[in-house]
């Protein structure tokens with residue numbers, strides 16, 4: 001069976017684990033418990049063929065970043081999450097994307113990536129405009145951008161499509 005490993009990356013507290021939990025279990029936890037490393041596995045049908053998706057929920061906080069290069073090497077696709085309410089988390093994605101390109105695509109190979117602007121329910125505190133996400137995505141080939149909210153009603157499933 002085909003197996004595809006996706007790493008969820010981005011700064012601490014942007015909602016990476018919330019996006020994964022919403023996608024996997026339909027749950028939302030409003031407590032913040034910084035991740036060290038978590039992984040999930042689920043089978044999907046893609047174009048009528050069974051396919052196993054391994055999801056690696058990575059650490060965003062500085063003290064747990066040690067293994068991120070290893071996770072990048074081990075993954076084939078990437079979901080880059082920022083918080084729409086925190087511009088610095090959007091800027092941080094440029095560095096994450098450069099790390100991915102350095103390790104996975106030194107010769108400019110295709111690497112599937114999706115940029116996700118999370119916390120779309122907090123639109124009144126929005127600090128990053130939708131078009132800026134589109135522009136960042138356009139800077140890298142084959143990267144698309146979407147927005148999600150994990151609370152209270154989710155659009156997380158839409159983030160799976162472009163990957």
Ligand SMILES: Nc1nc2c(ncn2[C@@H]2O[C@H](COP(=O)(O)OP(=O)(O)OP(=O)(O)O)[C@@H](O)[C@H]2O)c(=O)[nH]1
Nearest residue numbers: 012013014015016017018030034035060119149150
């Ligand atoms: N309002 C709102 N809060 C959210 C959303 N997604 C996550 N949160 C909250 O943001 C906080 C951080 O979420 P996490 O999913 O733990 O963040 P993370 O990116 O996994 O953080 P690290 O594991 O430290 O890298 C938690 O209190 C979540 O409840 C969202 O879409 N809307």
Ligand SMILES: [Mg+2]
Nearest residue numbers: 016017034035
């Ligand atoms: Mg987390």
